[in-house]
Amino acid sequence: MNLTTGSILRTSLGAAQRALMALSMGVFLVLALVATAPTAASSELQRMLQGEREVESQTRNERQQVLPTIFSDVLVRVSGTEAVLQNSQIRAELRNVNDYLLQFGYRTDEDTLYLLATFDESRVRDLLQRAGFTLWTGRRPQLLLWIAENHPERGVRLVSRAEQRPLIEKLRQASERRGLPMMMPLMDLQDQMAITPRDVWGRFEREILQASTRYPTEGVVSARVFRQAADASDGILLEPEDESAANYLPEELEVDAAYHYILEARVSIGDMRFVEVIEAADEGELVTEFVNRVADRVSALFIGETSEGTSEVLVRMRGLQQLAHVLQAEQMLQQQGQVYRVQLRRYQQGTAEFAVQLNGGASWLAQALEFDRRIEREALNPDADISASEVALEFRWVR
Numbered sequence: 001m002n003l004t005t006g007s008i009l010r011t012s013l014g015a016a017q018r019a020l021m022a023l024s025m026g027v028f029l030v031l032a033l034v035a036t037a038p039t040a041a042s043s044e045l046q047r048m049l050q051g052e053r054e055v056e057s058q059t060r061n062e063r064q065q066v067l068p069t070i071f072s073d074v075l076v077r078v079s080g081t082e083a084v085l086q087n088s089q090i091r092a093e094l095r096n097v098n099d100y101l102l103q104f105g106y107r108t109d110e111d112t113l114y115l116l117a118t119f120d121e122s123r124v125r126d127l128l129q130r131a132g133f134t135l136w137t138g139r140r141p142q143l144l145l146w147i148a149e150n151h152p153e154r155g156v157r158l159v160s161r162a163e164q165r166p167l168i169e170k171l172r173q174a175s176e177r178r179g180l181p182m183m184m185p186l187m188d189l190q191d192q193m194a195i196t197p198r199d200v201w202g203r204f205e206r207e208i209l210q211a212s213t214r215y216p217t218e219g220v221v222s223a224r225v226f227r228q229a230a231d232a233s234d235g236i237l238l239e240p241e242d243e244s245a246a247n248y249l250p251e252e253l254e255v256d257a258a259y260h261y262i263l264e265a266r267v268s269i270g271d272m273r274f275v276e277v278i279e280a281a282d283e284g285e286l287v288t289e290f291v292n293r294v295a296d297r298v299s300a301l302f303i304g305e306t307s308e309g310t311s312e313v314l315v316r317m318r319g320l321q322q323l324a325h326v327l328q329a330e331q332m333l334q335q336q337g338q339v340y341r342v343q344l345r346r347y348q349q350g351t352a353e354f355a356v357q358l359n360g361g362a363s364w365l366a367q368a369l370e371f372d373r374r375i376e377r378e379a380l381n382p383d384a385d386i387s388a389s390e391v392a393l394e395f396r397w398v399r
Contacts, residue, residue, distance in 0.1 A: 080299025219269035
């Protein structure tokens with residue numbers, strides 16, 4: 001498989017070099033990549049196509065039992081929705097998991113054995129397309145998660161990522177399964193000086209955002225977790241501007257009372273703001289449902305259905321000083337879930353113009369590329385006319 005990939009890459013490289021040489025001599029040459037042609041998967045997408053599960057042994061029987069579960073996790077991750085597992089065509093193909101398997105192996109972590117599997121991008125892409133789902137190829141936003149809890153014995157406190165408890169472990173597992181990276185603060189001296197448990201409990205946005213600036217993230221989540229009597233029906237969500245928010249505490253629970261966990265979270269990702277209130281029987285189930293809801297929201301934003309139909313837009317990319325950057329930019333555009341075709345129309349002095357055919361318009365493409373750190377958006381004109389050579393999207397390549 002490595003030999004095939006290398007051959008494709010060398011072929012693409014040679015073609016692109018010839019194209020750019022022709023362009024530099026003033027000869028107009030169109031370089032096209034159709035959606036059905038093989039493309040090298042980005043390192044991010046390659047990681048999304050990998051999965052693992054704990055196993056008892058390395059026997060073939062157990063491997064064949066576990067592989068469909070790993071494949072299910074991968075399909076949920078790369079499609080951005082758990083609804084993919086309800087599709088009859090997808091469910092039927094889970095029995096044919098070996099047709100999609102690229103490679104597998106095992107690893108040991110202390111005394112625990114894990115089965116690792118990687119799946120073929122082109123086959124997965126084809127399966128999702130036939131089933132009516134889109135491959136979410138864009139970079140996922142990294143979220144920073146602050147959690148304050150009302151501990152029965154220690155009062156209001158900030159949860160540390162170093163704690164050994166279901167809340168932390170299930171958060172990690174759910175985040176990995178959905179492909180939505182969530183990190184928690186270090187809670188070192190700098191964090192302790194920058195923010196207090198009451199700031200997070202009250203969800204005071206200014207203090208939370210200021211304390212978050214040291215972390216390389218695209219979104220911030222402030223959440224509070226507490227237990228409440230199972231039969232309680234009074235409202236619990238407070239507005240962030242409510243001055244009593246930081247002082248609000250649930251009523252003390254009776255010793256023998258049945259209770260459940262509540263998680264209230266405010267999520268800020270780019271220009272998107274929303275609130276989630278989760279209720280569950282235990283804290284592991286609580287954070288798993290929370291991650292699923294946030295992942296559903298984010299994926300709907302990036303790969304949701306569009307009513308704009310198929311269109312073609314002109315994308316200008318500045319700062320492409322090396323041939324490798326041109327190829328990377330072309331691949332980046334091609335790998336977006338609803339892009340059908342990318343064509344290099346012009347290249348001169350580090351600036352390339354690509355004609356991009358996609359399901360949607362320039363605004364959708366801009367949103368899909370929002371968190372790709374290789375580029376910075378400089379302009380957006382959703383009404384640009386490609387027939388008049390008007391640029392709809394302009395980016396600068398920064399790495």
